[in-house]
Amino acid sequence: MTDPSVHVPTAGVAMTAIGVALIRERESRRPDRLYDDPLAAAFVAAARTGFDPRRWARLEELADQFFEGRSLAVRVVDDSVTEAVAQGCGQIVLLGAGLDTRVFRLGLPAETVFFEVDLPELFEFKEPVLAAHDARPDCVRRVVSADLRGDWAGALAGQGFGPGVPTLWVDEGVLNYLPRNDAHAVAETITGLSAPGSRFGIGRFEVDSAAPQYRALRELVADDSAAVRPVNGLGPDSESWFAEHGWRTVFRAWNDLVAPYGRPGMGDVPGMGTVLAIRE
Ligand SMILES: C[S@@+](CC[C@H](N)C(=O)[O-])C[C@H]1O[C@@H](n2cnc3c(N)ncnc32)[C@H](O)[C@@H]1O
Numbered sequence: 064m065t066d067p068s069v070h071v072p073t074a075g076v077a078m079t080a081i082g083v084a085l086i087r088e089r090e091s092r093r094p095d096r097l098y099d100d101p102l103a104a105a106f107v108a109a110a111r112t113g114f115d116p117r118r119w120a121r122l123e124e125l126a127d128q129f130f131e132g133r134s135l136a137v138r139v140v141d142d143s144v145t146e147a148v149a150q151g152c153g154q155i156v157l158l159g160a161g162l163d164t165r166v167f168r169l170g171l172p173a174e175t176v177f178f179e180v181d182l183p184e185l186f187e188f189k190e191p192v193l194a195a196h197d198a199r200p201d202c203v204r205r206v207v208s209a210d211l212r213g214d215w216a217g218a219l220a221g222q223g224f225g226p227g228v229p230t231l232w233v234d235e236g237v238l239n240y241l242p243r244n245d246a247h248a249v250a251e252t253i254t255g256l257s258a259p260g261s262r263f264g265i266g267r268f269e270v271d272s273a274a275p276q277y278r279a280l281r282e283l284v285a286d287d288s289a290a291v292r293p294v295n296g297l298g299p300d301s302e303s304w305f306a307e308h309g310w311r312t313v314f315r316a317w318n319d320l321v322a323p324y325g326r327p328g329m330g331d332v333p334g335m336g337t338v339l340a341i342r343e
Pocket of ligand 1: 076077078079080083084158159162163180182185209211212235236237240241
């Protein structure tokens with residue numbers, strides 16, 4: 064039965080965050096888990112109440128199809144957050160934070176300020192679930208309820224973002240939902256807000272948007288049919304873009320990144336991995 068106090072995003076891009084929570088919930092149940100995210104189960108249980116059972120089954124099916132790569136990517140980002148904090152980043156900004164819970168589970172230093180940027184409809188679902196579970200962050204958590212296609216930088220400043228503090232910016236699956244121009248506008252804004260030593264981590268993957276699982280994802284998201292099209296995101300030449308805008312980049316091949324975790328990689332696709340840009 065639907066819990067009337069919970070507004071579940073059952074369509075649109077905010078719904079994709081529930082798919083990733085399903086993946087984290089499944090990973091957390093494994094004896095050989097790469098991370099433990101107990102709140103993922105809380106989000107999944109609360110979300111399920113809002114879905115028609117057939118639609119929920121489609122979402123679970125999609126989460127299965129994306130599980131291997133997506134779950135490994137969560138652990139890769141976990142490690143990049145810990146590393147950036149150890150190297151002096153005092154702020155973290157998660158772009159399209161979704162139902163991420165790193166602020167509750169990574170044991171970050173209390174003085175770290177962690178900004179979660181996402182759409183209002185996402186936080187309408189996330190915040191009541193966190194409150195119901197009395198979730199307490201290890202460090203300072205700031206919610207930035209804003210659209211990345213609008214004045215999200217103003218909303219970020221309103222939550223106390225300090226442009227003089229080295230910052231880690233994380234794109235974990237949101238820029239590819241934005242048309243190329245909007246994604247570049249986000250990167251330009253970030254460039255203007257980044258003190259020297261700031262980091263920006265983005266994935267570089269060969270996405271075959273015509274593949275069945277991407278088609279199924281588009282159909283399920285439905286009201287945003289432009290999502291996951293090749294014209295989206297920063298594109299394959301993001302490293303040149305960063306170089307032209309005052310960032311130095313380090314490319315890390317996916318198979319090298321995930322080798323320590325003892326899970327299958329994604330085959331040998333040259334150029335697939337993460338780009339870490341460091342502000343000079
Ligand atoms: C695939 S989910 C990933 C969520 C999270 N990063 C994770 O890995 O669990 C994409 C997220 O981007 C958010 N998003 C999509 N378009 C957005 C926009 N224009 N502005 C802000 N957030 C957006 C969605 O609401 C959703 O939470």
